[in-house]
Amino acid sequence: MEYVSPEGLRLDGRRPVEMRQLRAEIGVVAKADGSAMFEMGNTKVIAAVYGPREVQNRSQQITDQALVRCEYSMANFSTGDRMRKPKGDRRSTEISLVIRQTMEACILTNLMPRSQIDIFVQVLQADGGTRSACINAATLALADAGIPMHDIVTSCSAGYLNSIPLLDLNYVEDSAGGPDVTVGILPTLDKVTLLQMDAKLPTDTFEDVMQLATEGCKAVANYIREVKTSFFCLIVIWDLCYNYC
C-alpha cells in the first residue's frame, strides 16, 4: 500500500516531516493537584497528577526520595472497536512502566522524601502516538501541580515507510507494520529519557528517523512552553483581579 504519494503527501495530506495539530489545556480535572489534556491530531489524552502526598502503602516508602506511580488506561470508546479490557493487559502495563520511568527521570524526587506522586493517564481517543501524547500531557499536569522538575519532557514518534522517514505516525501508518521509533527528550538539557522502537531498522536509517523524532519533540516543547506561559499569565491576572475586588 502507498503511504506516501508520488507528490510527497501522506494519507492525511501531511508532508513527511509535518506533525499533526497540537492542542493542550491545563486544569481540566478540578479535584486533581494538577491536570492537563493533550491532543495530537485525533489522539486525545487526559493526565491527572496527585501529589506529593503521604505514601499509602508504608512498605513502599522510600526514605530519601519521592515514590512515583503511574497508571495508563484506555477508555473503552477510544479505539475503533470497543475495547474489552481497558487496563491490566500487557500493553497498558508496559506503557505505564515506560511513562513512570520517563517522568521519574525528570522529577526532582529527592526534594520530597517519603512522599508519593501519582500520575494517571487516560486515553480518550486513540489514533496513533498515544504513548507520546501521554508523556506530553503528564509533563503539563506535573507543571500544573507545581512539582519541581529538571526540565519538561516531550515525546514524539517517527516511522519509516516507503523508504521515507515520517514524523508523528497516525493509527493507519502505525499498523502498516513498519518501524515506529518513540523518543522522549529533555529539550533544554538536550538529554534523551525515552527511546523505544519496534520492528527493525538499519543503523544509519535509524539515526535519521531518531533525529526526525527529536526535532518533533523540540517542536512540541516550544508549543508546551507557550501554553504554560499563557496559561500562567491568565492565572496571575485572575489572582490580581480577585484580590482587588
Next chain:
Amino acid sequence: MRQEEMVTPGEVLGKATEVKAGKGTYVAKHNGFVYASLTGLLRTVSPPPESPDQRPTVEVTGHKAHGAVPEPGSVVIARITKVMARMASADIMCVGPKSVREKFTGTIRQQDVRATEIDKVDMHLSFRPGDIVRALVLSLGDARAYFLSTAKNELGVVSAESAAGGTMVPISWMEMQCPLTGQIEQRKVAKNES
C-alpha cells in the same frame, strides 16, 4: 528587586558563580548553571549588604500554594487523639498561621510535656483526647509521627472541653475549670500572651 518574567522548568537562569539558587530552582552539577524547576514568576532578590556572599538569589514562585508542612522549630496547633501512659498522639492541623492540606501525626512524649520534674509527669493529668494544644516541633521523628514538645510556658492546652461538655477556662498552668459545673480538671495549660 522584582522582574515580571514567566519561566518554565529547564530554563537557564544564570551561572552558579553569579547567582544563588533559591526556591523553585536547582543547580546542574555537570555545567554549574542554575535552572528553573517550576513554572512561575522569576524573582531576583538582592543579597543583604552585610553577608559575605554577594550573589543575588533567583527564585521561582509557582501559582499553586502547597499546604504547610511542619518543620523542626515551628509552632503547630494539634488535636490530641490518644493518651497513653508515656506518650500522647496528636493530629497536627495548623503550622504557624496556615492550616495543612492533609493531616500529619505528632507524638508528645512524657519527657517533653513540661520543663521541670519530667519523670513525674502523669499523661492523663496533662492531656485528654480532644484537647487542642499548641506545641513545638522537635524533629521529624520516626516513620510514623513528628515529635512535639509542650515544655514551655506558652505551649500546652489552648482549648479543652470538660466532661460536662462546656469549653473550660484556664485557672493556672495546671488547672482548668468548667463554666457549667465548676469542676476543676488538670491539664498542662498554655499561657496566653497578654
